[in-house]
Amino acid sequence: MKLKIYSALCILLLFTIEVTAQAETEKPENNWPQWRGPLATGAAIKGNPPVEFSETKNLKWKTAIPGKGHATPIVWGDKIIVQTAVSTNEKAPQAPEGAGGGSRMAPSQTDKIHEFLVLMVDRNSGEILWKTMVTREWPQENTHDLGSWASNSPCTDGEHIYAYFGSRGLYCLDFEGNILWKKDFGQMEKHMSFGEGSSPYLYGDKIFVLWDHEGDSYLYALDKTTGNIVWQAERDVNTSWSSPTVVEVNDKPQVITAATDNVTAYDFETGNVIWTSSGLTRNVIPNPIYSDGILYIMSGFRGSAMQAIDISKAKGDITTGDAILWTYNKNTPYTPQPVLLNDKLYFLRVNNGFLSCIDAKTGAPYYATENLSEISTLYSSPTGVDNRLYIAAKNVVMVIKGGETFEVLAINEVNDNFHASPVIVGNDLILRGFNSLYCFSENY
DSSP states (O other), X not given: OHHHHHHHHHHHHHHHHHHHXXXXXXXXXXXXXXXXXXXXXXXXXXXXXXXXXXXXXXXXXXXXXXXXXXXXXXXXXXXXXXXXXXXXXXXXXXXXXXXXXXXXXXXXXXXXXXXXXEEEEETTTXXXXXXXXXXXXXXXXXXXXXXXXXXXXXXXXXXXXXXXXXXXXXXXXXXXXXXXXEEOOOOOOOGGGOOOOOXXXXXXXXXXXXXXXXXXXXXXXXXXXXXXXXXXXXXXXXXXXXXXXXXXXXXXXXXXXXXXXEEEEEETTTOOEEEEEOOOXXXXXXXXXXXXXXXXXXXXXXXXXXXXXXXGGOXXXXXXXXXXXXXXXXXXXXXXXXXXXXXXXXXXXXXXXXXXXXXXXXXXXXXXXXXXXXOSBOOSOOEEETTEEEEEETTEEEEEEOSSSOOEEEEEEOSSOOOSOOEEEBTEEEEEOSSEEEEEOTTO
16 A cells, blocks of 8 residues: 555655656747747846857757858747758749849859758757758749748747748748648748748737738738638738737737738737727838837838837827827847847947947946947847847857946857847747857857
Protein backbone atom coordinates (compact mmCIF):
# COMPACT_ATOMS: atom_id res chain seq x y z
CA MET A 1 0.00 0.00 0.00
CA LYS A 2 2.79 2.42 0.93
CA LEU A 3 4.55 1.64 -2.37
CA LYS A 4 1.34 2.40 -4.31
CA ILE A 5 0.87 5.70 -2.47
CA TYR A 6 4.51 6.61 -3.09
CA SER A 7 4.19 5.76 -6.80
CA ALA A 8 1.00 7.81 -7.07
CA LEU A 9 2.68 10.80 -5.39
CA CYS A 10 5.65 10.55 -7.78
CA ILE A 11 3.31 10.49 -10.79
CA LEU A 12 1.39 13.47 -9.41
CA LEU A 13 4.63 15.37 -8.82
CA LEU A 14 5.88 14.67 -12.35
CA PHE A 15 2.50 15.74 -13.78
CA THR A 16 2.59 18.97 -11.74
CA ILE A 17 6.14 19.73 -12.93
CA GLU A 18 5.10 19.10 -16.55
CA VAL A 19 2.00 21.32 -16.27
CA THR A 20 4.04 24.06 -14.59
CA ALA A 21 6.72 23.89 -17.29
CA GLN A 22 4.03 24.05 -19.99
CA ALA A 23 2.44 27.08 -18.31
CA GLU A 24 5.82 28.82 -18.16
CA THR A 25 6.42 28.14 -21.85
CA GLU A 26 3.06 29.67 -22.78
CA LYS A 27 3.68 32.93 -20.93
CA PRO A 28 4.17 35.84 -23.38
CA GLU A 29 7.39 36.96 -21.70
CA ASN A 30 9.00 33.61 -22.52
CA ASN A 31 8.35 33.86 -26.26
CA TRP A 32 8.63 36.06 -29.33
CA PRO A 33 5.52 34.78 -31.15
CA GLN A 34 5.28 37.25 -34.02
CA TRP A 35 7.03 40.00 -35.95
CA ARG A 36 7.36 42.70 -33.27
CA GLY A 37 7.29 40.56 -30.16
CA PRO A 38 4.82 39.52 -27.47
CA LEU A 39 3.16 42.96 -27.21
CA ALA A 40 3.76 44.06 -30.83
CA THR A 41 5.77 47.00 -29.47
CA GLY A 42 9.26 45.88 -30.49
CA ALA A 43 10.15 45.25 -26.84
CA ALA A 44 10.62 42.09 -24.81
CA ILE A 45 8.61 41.94 -21.58
CA LYS A 46 11.67 40.76 -19.69
CA GLY A 47 15.16 39.52 -20.45
CA ASN A 48 18.84 40.14 -19.89
CA PRO A 49 20.88 39.45 -23.02
CA PRO A 50 24.54 40.46 -23.08
CA VAL A 51 25.50 44.05 -23.72
CA GLU A 52 28.86 43.09 -25.20
CA PHE A 53 29.28 40.26 -27.70
CA SER A 54 31.10 39.31 -30.90
CA GLU A 55 32.06 36.31 -33.01
CA THR A 56 34.23 35.18 -30.09
CA LYS A 57 32.49 36.61 -27.02
CA ASN A 58 29.18 35.49 -25.51
CA LEU A 59 28.39 33.56 -28.70
CA LYS A 60 26.16 30.67 -27.69
CA TRP A 61 26.03 29.32 -31.24
CA LYS A 62 26.04 30.31 -34.90
CA THR A 63 24.22 28.37 -37.62
CA ALA A 64 24.38 28.87 -41.39
CA ILE A 65 20.96 29.41 -42.94
CA PRO A 66 20.44 28.44 -46.60
CA GLY A 67 19.07 30.89 -49.16
CA LYS A 68 18.04 34.48 -48.61
CA GLY A 69 15.37 35.91 -46.35
CA HIS A 70 15.03 39.04 -44.24
CA ALA A 71 12.05 37.77 -42.23
CA THR A 72 12.64 38.25 -38.52
CA PRO A 73 12.54 34.84 -36.76
CA ILE A 74 10.01 34.00 -34.08
CA VAL A 75 10.58 31.98 -30.90
CA TRP A 76 8.36 29.65 -28.89
CA GLY A 77 10.03 28.07 -25.88
CA ASP A 78 13.26 26.47 -27.06
CA LYS A 79 12.28 26.51 -30.75
CA ILE A 80 13.18 29.19 -33.32
CA ILE A 81 11.24 29.40 -36.59
CA VAL A 82 12.95 30.87 -39.66
CA GLN A 83 11.71 31.49 -43.21
CA THR A 84 13.94 31.59 -46.27
CA ALA A 85 13.87 31.39 -50.07
CA VAL A 86 16.51 29.23 -51.77
CA SER A 87 17.31 29.79 -55.42
CA THR A 88 17.80 26.66 -57.52
CA ASN A 89 19.71 26.29 -60.78
CA GLU A 90 16.49 25.56 -62.63
CA LYS A 91 15.34 28.34 -64.94
CA ALA A 92 11.61 29.02 -65.01
CA PRO A 93 10.31 28.51 -68.57
CA GLN A 94 7.88 31.44 -68.20
CA ALA A 95 10.55 33.88 -66.97
CA PRO A 96 11.17 36.81 -69.35
CA GLU A 97 14.50 37.18 -71.09
CA GLY A 98 16.96 39.31 -69.13
CA ALA A 99 15.45 38.54 -65.73
CA GLY A 100 17.93 38.19 -62.90
CA GLY A 101 19.43 41.68 -62.92
CA GLY A 102 18.89 44.70 -60.71
CA SER A 103 20.74 47.50 -59.01
CA ARG A 104 20.73 48.78 -55.45
CA MET A 105 17.83 51.18 -55.90
CA ALA A 106 16.05 49.29 -58.69
CA PRO A 107 13.83 46.20 -58.58
CA SER A 108 15.45 42.78 -58.76
CA GLN A 109 13.98 39.98 -60.82
CA THR A 110 14.89 36.33 -61.02
CA ASP A 111 14.53 33.71 -63.70
CA LYS A 112 15.17 30.83 -61.27
CA ILE A 113 12.79 28.49 -59.53
CA HIS A 114 12.97 29.01 -55.74
CA GLU A 115 12.32 26.68 -52.84
CA PHE A 116 10.43 28.39 -50.04
CA LEU A 117 11.44 26.88 -46.72
CA VAL A 118 10.36 26.96 -43.09
CA LEU A 119 13.09 25.88 -40.66
CA MET A 120 12.92 24.98 -36.99
CA VAL A 121 16.12 25.59 -35.02
CA ASP A 122 16.91 24.39 -31.50
CA ARG A 123 17.40 27.47 -29.34
CA ASN A 124 19.80 25.65 -27.04
CA SER A 125 22.19 24.24 -29.64
CA GLY A 126 21.50 25.98 -32.95
CA GLU A 127 20.80 22.62 -34.62
CA ILE A 128 18.35 22.72 -37.51
CA LEU A 129 15.70 20.24 -36.33
CA TRP A 130 13.73 20.19 -39.56
CA LYS A 131 13.08 22.14 -42.72
CA THR A 132 9.91 21.99 -44.73
CA MET A 133 9.61 23.17 -48.32
CA VAL A 134 6.12 24.67 -48.45
CA THR A 135 6.28 25.42 -52.17
CA ARG A 136 8.68 25.33 -55.10
CA GLU A 137 8.00 27.93 -57.76
CA TRP A 138 9.19 30.97 -59.67
CA PRO A 139 8.58 34.28 -57.86
CA GLN A 140 7.25 36.26 -60.79
CA GLU A 141 7.09 39.56 -58.92
CA ASN A 142 10.11 41.82 -58.60
CA THR A 143 11.59 42.70 -55.24
CA HIS A 144 13.78 45.57 -54.11
CA ASP A 145 17.47 44.76 -54.29
CA LEU A 146 17.58 45.42 -50.53
CA GLY A 147 14.68 43.04 -49.97
CA SER A 148 14.09 39.32 -50.37
CA TRP A 149 11.42 36.84 -51.44
CA ALA A 150 11.13 35.80 -47.80
CA SER A 151 10.70 39.06 -45.90
CA ASN A 152 7.34 38.31 -44.21
CA SER A 153 7.76 37.06 -40.66
CA PRO A 154 5.79 34.03 -39.42
CA CYS A 155 3.69 33.85 -36.24
CA THR A 156 2.67 31.12 -33.80
CA ASP A 157 0.30 30.30 -30.95
CA GLY A 158 2.62 27.58 -29.66
CA GLU A 159 0.53 24.86 -31.28
CA HIS A 160 0.80 25.82 -34.94
CA ILE A 161 3.16 27.86 -37.09
CA TYR A 162 1.73 30.27 -39.66
CA ALA A 163 4.33 30.93 -42.34
CA TYR A 164 3.48 33.68 -44.83
CA PHE A 165 5.28 34.21 -48.11
CA GLY A 166 3.01 36.89 -49.61
CA SER A 167 2.19 35.90 -53.20
CA ARG A 168 3.32 32.36 -52.39
CA GLY A 169 0.54 32.07 -49.80
CA LEU A 170 -0.01 31.41 -46.09
CA TYR A 171 0.86 27.98 -44.69
CA CYS A 172 -0.14 26.40 -41.39
CA LEU A 173 2.36 23.86 -40.04
CA ASP A 174 2.53 21.85 -36.86
CA PHE A 175 5.68 21.81 -34.72
CA GLU A 176 6.85 18.67 -36.53
CA GLY A 177 6.99 20.51 -39.85
CA ASN A 178 3.85 19.01 -41.41
CA ILE A 179 1.72 21.30 -43.58
CA LEU A 180 -1.87 21.32 -42.32
CA TRP A 181 -3.41 23.85 -44.69
CA LYS A 182 -2.54 26.50 -47.27
CA LYS A 183 -4.29 29.70 -48.36
CA ASP A 184 -3.48 31.34 -51.70
CA PHE A 185 -4.35 35.05 -52.03
CA GLY A 186 -3.19 35.51 -55.62
CA GLN A 187 -0.39 37.63 -57.06
CA MET A 188 0.53 41.02 -55.59
CA GLU A 189 1.49 44.03 -57.68
CA LYS A 190 3.58 46.27 -55.44
CA HIS A 191 4.33 49.92 -56.18
CA MET A 192 7.54 50.33 -58.20
CA SER A 193 8.07 46.56 -57.91
CA PHE A 194 9.59 47.16 -54.48
CA GLY A 195 8.64 43.69 -53.25
CA GLU A 196 6.57 42.35 -50.38
CA GLY A 197 7.03 42.51 -46.64
CA SER A 198 3.85 42.74 -44.56
CA SER A 199 3.53 40.07 -41.86
CA PRO A 200 0.38 38.32 -40.58
CA TYR A 201 -1.02 39.04 -37.12
CA LEU A 202 -2.43 36.30 -34.91
CA TYR A 203 -5.01 37.08 -32.24
CA GLY A 204 -7.47 34.70 -30.60
CA ASP A 205 -9.04 32.39 -33.17
CA LYS A 206 -8.14 34.53 -36.19
CA ILE A 207 -5.13 35.39 -38.27
CA PHE A 208 -5.08 38.67 -40.21
CA VAL A 209 -3.38 39.35 -43.53
CA LEU A 210 -3.10 42.85 -45.00
CA TRP A 211 -3.15 42.68 -48.81
CA ASP A 212 -2.42 46.27 -49.89
CA HIS A 213 -1.08 46.65 -53.43
CA GLU A 214 -1.74 48.30 -56.80
CA GLY A 215 -4.61 45.92 -57.52
CA ASP A 216 -7.68 45.28 -55.38
CA SER A 217 -6.64 45.63 -51.73
CA TYR A 218 -8.15 43.73 -48.81
CA LEU A 219 -7.82 42.94 -45.14
CA TYR A 220 -8.40 39.22 -44.68
CA ALA A 221 -9.53 37.54 -41.46
CA LEU A 222 -8.94 33.78 -41.51
CA ASP A 223 -9.94 31.01 -39.14
CA LYS A 224 -6.60 29.90 -37.75
CA THR A 225 -7.73 26.27 -37.49
CA THR A 226 -8.97 25.79 -41.05
CA GLY A 227 -7.54 28.68 -43.08
CA ASN A 228 -11.04 29.58 -44.27
CA ILE A 229 -11.76 33.27 -44.77
CA VAL A 230 -14.09 34.49 -42.02
CA TRP A 231 -14.43 37.92 -43.59
CA GLN A 232 -12.60 40.18 -45.99
CA ALA A 233 -12.79 43.96 -46.09
CA GLU A 234 -12.26 45.89 -49.29
CA ARG A 235 -9.75 48.72 -48.92
CA ASP A 236 -9.53 51.85 -51.07
CA VAL A 237 -5.76 52.08 -50.74
CA ASN A 238 -2.67 51.29 -52.78
CA THR A 239 0.60 49.67 -51.70
CA SER A 240 1.67 49.59 -48.08
CA TRP A 241 4.13 47.34 -46.26
CA SER A 242 2.80 47.69 -42.72
CA SER A 243 1.32 44.81 -40.75
CA PRO A 244 -2.03 44.88 -38.95
CA THR A 245 -2.39 44.78 -35.20
CA VAL A 246 -5.24 44.02 -32.79
CA VAL A 247 -6.11 46.06 -29.70
CA GLU A 248 -8.77 45.68 -27.03
CA VAL A 249 -11.17 48.65 -26.66
CA ASN A 250 -13.70 48.26 -23.86
CA ASP A 251 -13.16 44.49 -24.00
CA LYS A 252 -13.87 44.40 -27.75
CA PRO A 253 -10.97 43.82 -30.14
CA GLN A 254 -10.34 46.09 -33.13
CA VAL A 255 -8.05 45.34 -36.07
CA ILE A 256 -5.91 48.41 -36.87
CA THR A 257 -4.25 49.01 -40.24
CA ALA A 258 -2.05 51.81 -41.58
CA ALA A 259 -1.50 52.82 -45.23
CA THR A 260 -0.92 55.91 -47.38
CA ASP A 261 -2.88 58.76 -45.75
CA ASN A 262 -5.13 56.16 -44.18
CA VAL A 263 -5.58 54.53 -40.79
CA THR A 264 -8.59 52.24 -40.40
CA ALA A 265 -9.99 50.24 -37.49
CA TYR A 266 -12.17 47.20 -38.22
CA ASP A 267 -14.49 45.21 -36.01
CA PHE A 268 -12.70 41.97 -35.08
CA GLU A 269 -15.74 39.76 -35.65
CA THR A 270 -17.39 41.35 -38.69
CA GLY A 271 -14.83 43.47 -40.55
CA ASN A 272 -17.06 46.54 -40.35
CA VAL A 273 -15.21 49.86 -40.24
CA ILE A 274 -15.28 51.47 -36.77
CA TRP A 275 -13.18 54.57 -37.41
CA THR A 276 -10.73 56.11 -39.85
CA SER A 277 -8.06 58.78 -39.86
CA SER A 278 -5.56 60.32 -42.27
CA GLY A 279 -2.28 62.18 -42.06
CA LEU A 280 0.33 59.55 -42.94
CA THR A 281 2.83 59.81 -45.82
CA ARG A 282 3.07 57.48 -48.80
CA ASN A 283 4.65 54.01 -48.68
CA VAL A 284 3.75 53.26 -45.06
CA ILE A 285 5.89 50.55 -43.47
CA PRO A 286 5.79 51.04 -39.64
CA ASN A 287 3.03 49.10 -37.88
CA PRO A 288 0.50 50.67 -35.52
CA ILE A 289 1.55 50.04 -31.92
CA TYR A 290 -0.57 50.31 -28.79
CA SER A 291 -0.22 50.64 -25.04
CA ASP A 292 -2.32 51.97 -22.14
CA GLY A 293 -5.20 53.16 -24.29
CA ILE A 294 -3.05 55.03 -26.83
CA LEU A 295 -2.43 54.00 -30.42
CA TYR A 296 0.72 55.26 -32.16
CA ILE A 297 0.99 55.51 -35.95
CA MET A 298 3.83 56.91 -38.03
CA SER A 299 5.52 56.96 -41.42
CA GLY A 300 8.57 58.61 -42.93
CA PHE A 301 8.71 58.40 -46.73
CA ARG A 302 9.18 61.85 -48.29
CA GLY A 303 7.87 63.52 -45.18
CA SER A 304 7.33 62.81 -41.50
CA ALA A 305 4.14 61.93 -39.67
CA MET A 306 3.35 60.61 -36.20
CA GLN A 307 0.09 60.61 -34.24
CA ALA A 308 -1.02 59.43 -30.82
CA ILE A 309 -4.69 58.46 -30.72
CA ASP A 310 -6.93 57.99 -27.67
CA ILE A 311 -8.62 54.94 -29.05
CA SER A 312 -11.53 55.11 -26.61
CA LYS A 313 -12.66 58.31 -28.37
CA ALA A 314 -12.17 56.99 -31.89
CA LYS A 315 -15.41 56.67 -33.91
CA GLY A 316 -16.12 57.64 -37.49
CA ASP A 317 -13.62 60.02 -39.12
CA ILE A 318 -11.31 61.21 -36.33
CA THR A 319 -8.98 63.28 -38.52
CA THR A 320 -10.03 66.57 -36.91
CA GLY A 321 -11.49 65.28 -33.65
CA ASP A 322 -10.22 65.22 -30.07
CA ALA A 323 -9.20 61.55 -30.34
CA ILE A 324 -5.82 62.66 -31.68
CA LEU A 325 -3.85 63.50 -28.54
CA TRP A 326 -0.71 64.86 -30.16
CA THR A 327 1.34 64.85 -33.35
CA TYR A 328 5.10 64.87 -33.91
CA ASN A 329 5.89 65.36 -37.55
CA LYS A 330 9.65 65.18 -37.87
CA ASN A 331 12.49 62.63 -38.03
CA THR A 332 10.14 59.64 -38.33
CA PRO A 333 11.20 56.26 -39.81
CA TYR A 334 10.64 54.96 -43.31
CA THR A 335 11.58 51.26 -43.04
CA PRO A 336 12.55 50.63 -39.36
CA GLN A 337 9.77 50.14 -36.84
CA PRO A 338 9.65 52.20 -33.64
CA VAL A 339 10.05 50.73 -30.15
CA LEU A 340 7.71 51.47 -27.25
CA LEU A 341 9.58 50.85 -24.01
CA ASN A 342 8.91 52.17 -20.50
CA ASP A 343 6.52 54.90 -21.72
CA LYS A 344 9.03 56.16 -24.26
CA LEU A 345 8.93 55.97 -28.05
CA TYR A 346 12.27 55.40 -29.78
CA PHE A 347 12.55 55.76 -33.55
CA LEU A 348 15.10 56.29 -36.30
CA ARG A 349 15.08 58.98 -38.98
CA VAL A 350 14.05 57.55 -42.38
CA ASN A 351 16.55 54.66 -42.89
CA ASN A 352 19.47 56.37 -41.18
CA GLY A 353 21.38 56.02 -37.95
CA PHE A 354 19.85 58.97 -36.11
CA LEU A 355 17.83 58.07 -33.02
CA SER A 356 15.09 60.09 -31.32
CA CYS A 357 13.22 59.51 -28.06
CA ILE A 358 9.96 61.12 -26.98
CA ASP A 359 7.52 60.85 -24.08
CA ALA A 360 4.83 58.42 -25.29
CA LYS A 361 2.12 60.09 -23.20
CA THR A 362 2.73 63.70 -24.23
CA GLY A 363 4.84 63.64 -27.39
CA ALA A 364 7.44 65.85 -25.72
CA PRO A 365 10.97 65.07 -27.01
CA TYR A 366 13.71 63.87 -24.68
CA TYR A 367 16.29 63.95 -27.47
CA ALA A 368 16.28 64.05 -31.27
CA THR A 369 18.46 62.63 -34.07
CA GLU A 370 21.34 61.48 -31.91
CA ASN A 371 24.01 60.06 -34.20
CA LEU A 372 24.64 56.31 -34.10
CA SER A 373 28.29 56.67 -34.98
CA GLU A 374 28.79 53.21 -36.51
CA ILE A 375 25.54 53.10 -38.49
CA SER A 376 24.85 55.23 -41.53
CA THR A 377 22.01 53.28 -43.16
CA LEU A 378 19.89 50.41 -41.86
CA TYR A 379 16.76 48.45 -42.70
CA SER A 380 16.27 46.40 -39.55
CA SER A 381 14.24 47.68 -36.60
CA PRO A 382 15.46 48.37 -33.06
CA THR A 383 14.46 45.99 -30.28
CA GLY A 384 14.11 46.93 -26.62
CA VAL A 385 14.39 45.15 -23.29
CA ASP A 386 14.64 46.38 -19.70
CA ASN A 387 16.32 49.75 -20.22
CA ARG A 388 18.30 49.32 -23.43
CA LEU A 389 17.94 49.09 -27.20
CA TYR A 390 19.64 46.74 -29.65
CA ILE A 391 20.12 48.12 -33.18
CA ALA A 392 21.60 45.90 -35.91
CA ALA A 393 23.10 46.96 -39.24
CA LYS A 394 25.95 45.86 -41.51
CA ASN A 395 28.73 44.25 -39.44
CA VAL A 396 27.62 45.96 -36.23
CA VAL A 397 25.08 45.82 -33.41
CA MET A 398 24.90 48.90 -31.22
CA VAL A 399 23.45 48.80 -27.71
CA ILE A 400 21.90 52.08 -26.52
CA LYS A 401 20.89 52.91 -22.97
CA GLY A 402 17.19 53.60 -22.57
CA GLY A 403 15.99 56.72 -20.86
CA GLU A 404 15.79 60.46 -21.24
CA THR A 405 19.42 60.94 -22.24
CA PHE A 406 21.27 59.30 -25.10
CA GLU A 407 24.15 56.99 -24.22
CA VAL A 408 25.96 54.28 -26.17
CA LEU A 409 26.56 51.21 -24.02
CA ALA A 410 28.42 49.07 -26.56
CA ILE A 411 29.45 48.77 -30.20
CA ASN A 412 29.63 45.10 -31.15
CA GLU A 413 31.23 43.86 -34.36
CA VAL A 414 29.54 40.88 -36.02
CA ASN A 415 30.63 39.51 -39.40
CA ASP A 416 27.28 39.65 -41.14
CA ASN A 417 24.66 42.05 -42.47
CA PHE A 418 21.26 42.40 -40.81
CA HIS A 419 17.94 43.44 -42.32
CA ALA A 420 15.97 41.21 -39.96
CA SER A 421 15.47 42.67 -36.49
CA PRO A 422 16.94 41.48 -33.18
CA VAL A 423 14.84 39.04 -31.13
CA ILE A 424 15.16 38.82 -27.34
CA VAL A 425 13.89 35.90 -25.25
CA GLY A 426 15.16 35.48 -21.71
CA ASN A 427 18.92 35.93 -21.71
CA ASP A 428 19.26 35.18 -25.43
CA LEU A 429 19.77 37.70 -28.21
CA ILE A 430 18.89 36.11 -31.57
CA LEU A 431 20.05 37.74 -34.80
CA ARG A 432 19.22 36.56 -38.30
CA GLY A 433 21.94 37.73 -40.69
CA PHE A 434 22.29 37.40 -44.44
CA ASN A 435 24.35 34.23 -43.93
CA SER A 436 23.84 32.92 -40.42
CA LEU A 437 21.52 32.77 -37.45
CA TYR A 438 23.25 33.89 -34.23
CA CYS A 439 22.41 33.39 -30.58
CA PHE A 440 24.31 35.46 -28.03
CA SER A 441 24.06 34.88 -24.29
CA GLU A 442 26.21 35.56 -21.23
CA ASN A 443 29.07 33.28 -20.25
CA TYR A 444 29.73 31.69 -23.64
